[in-house]
Amino acid sequence: MSVQIRSLTRRAPNASRKMLDGVSLTIEDGAFVALVGPSGAGKTTLLRTIAGLDGPYEGTVLVDGRVLAGRPMRERRIGFVFQNYALFRHMTVARNISFGLDVLPRGERPDRGAIAARVAELLELIQLPTLGGAYPDQLSGGQRQRVALARALATKPGLLLLDEPFGALDPIVRRQIRRWLRGLHDQLGLTTVLVTHDHDEALEVADRLVVMQNGRVVQEAAAETLDAAPATPFVMEFLGEALEFPGQVAHGRFLPDDPNVLSFAVGAGDGPATAYLRPHEARLVAAGGAARAIPLTGGQGGLRRLAVALGTREVEILVLPERLGQVGTEGLGLDIGRARLFRDGAPLAGAPPVASGQELPRVTVG
Numbered sequence: 001m002s003v004q005i006r007s008l009t010r011r012a013p014n015a016s017r018k019m020l021d022g023v024s025l026t027i028e029d030g031a032f033v034a035l036v037g038p039s040g041a042g043k044t045t046l047l048r049t050i051a052g053l054d055g056p057y058e059g060t061v062l063v064d065g066r067v068l069a070g071r072p073m074r075e076r077r078i079g080f081v082f083q084n085y086a087l088f089r090h091m092t093v094a095r096n097i098s099f100g101l102d103v104l105p106r107g108e109r110p111d112r113g114a115i116a117a118r119v120a121e122l123l124e125l126i127q128l129p130t131l132g133g134a135y136p137d138q139l140s141g142g143q144r145q146r147v148a149l150a151r152a153l154a155t156k157p158g159l160l161l162l163d164e165p166f167g168a169l170d171p172i173v174r175r176q177i178r179r180w181l182r183g184l185h186d187q188l189g190l191t192t193v194l195v196t197h198d199h200d201e202a203l204e205v206a207d208r209l210v211v212m213q214n215g216r217v218v219q220e221a222a223a224e225t226l227d228a229a230p231a232t233p234f235v236m237e238f239l240g241e242a243l244e245f246p247g248q249v250a251h252g253r254f255l256p257d258d259p260n261v262l263s264f265a266v267g268a269g270d271g272p273a274t275a276y277l278r279p280h281e282a283r284l285v286a287a288g289g290a291a292r293a294i295p296l297t298g299g300q301g302g303l304r305r306l307a308v309a310l311g312t313r314e315v316e317i318l319v320l321p322e323r324l325g326q327v328g329t330e331g332l333g334l335d336i337g338r339a340r341l342f343r344d345g346a347p348l349a350g351a352p353p354v355a356s357g358q359e360l361p362r363v364t365v366g
């Protein structure tokens, strides 16, 4: 099922404050989209509005070309899962799963045999085939979450809306269950919208990320695009650790304020600008500069974490361990040629990231 949202604005009840502010978004049939952003950004409100829940809004929200608000829930073909999966504790797992079918009006309700078959099928799907007779209290958190998903899937929805469904799970179970969910999405041909605080989770499971802030969509793109060409510094920082270097563009070069950070060529007009890059994208260069490297404990993905004392401050970067031996720890410069440049909070036109070292006459290592 597809979702089309145009100029959607929702105000808080009894307040003029906008919970959603001019949101436009298209979710293709079969997509797996993650809504990410800080607390209060409007993610839950957007999810609930897609489902046709809650109060009035301005703008257009269509699911498969139809307005859902006001239609009976059973006609909407939507499955919901929330963080507090709220299974009915006094009902067995099987009864929990069949609940959405049991409450259908008599004319639409499948017969007992068909419901039992559907429950058995779903128990297989969530890989808990023998637990139909168990009660929620007898299950682990991850098992309960899978039952909640089965319950949401019982009525064969085309659109699955998930609001922080894994928040209560420990990291290992959380990782397992999200992979499983992605498989399920593909297997069942669902359209899935997942609200998460965890950007790693969003990157791993979703095809596209929708970054929200203050009730607006700041950027909507595949993860690689968000990282390579973030629309704002906020997107850059939200998606991972970022280093920030203020400076100036003059005569086709970005000149960082810090004398130990190397300049690089850009195709942008003169004026102030700020460069952002990931710690692993910075390169230490034996440049005869005054920067010093101070190895720290820790690192990630085979990279070592280093503090680099620049002229004005210290930053932490990640480098291959063997590189440090090649440049030493003194007389260094920092090459930030892979940075994204912004001016007044917007990407600097004509400033594509320059491949590191390309513009530099020096040997680039690190």
Ligand SMILES: Nc1ncnc2c1ncn2[C@@H]1O[C@H](COP(=O)(O)OP(=O)(O)OP(=O)(O)O)[C@@H](O)[C@H]1O
Residues within 6 Å of the ligand: 012, 013, 018, 019, 037, 038, 039, 040, 041, 042, 043, 044, 045, 046, 197
């Ligand atoms: N019923 C309500 N009455 C008044 N304000 C509300 C209501 N529901 C949400 N809001 C406000 O709307 C804004 C968006 O809230 P929402 O819950 O959608 O954000 P969120 O991105 O899902 O946040 P979180 O990640 O913390 O769940 C917030 O400023 C919130 O305080």
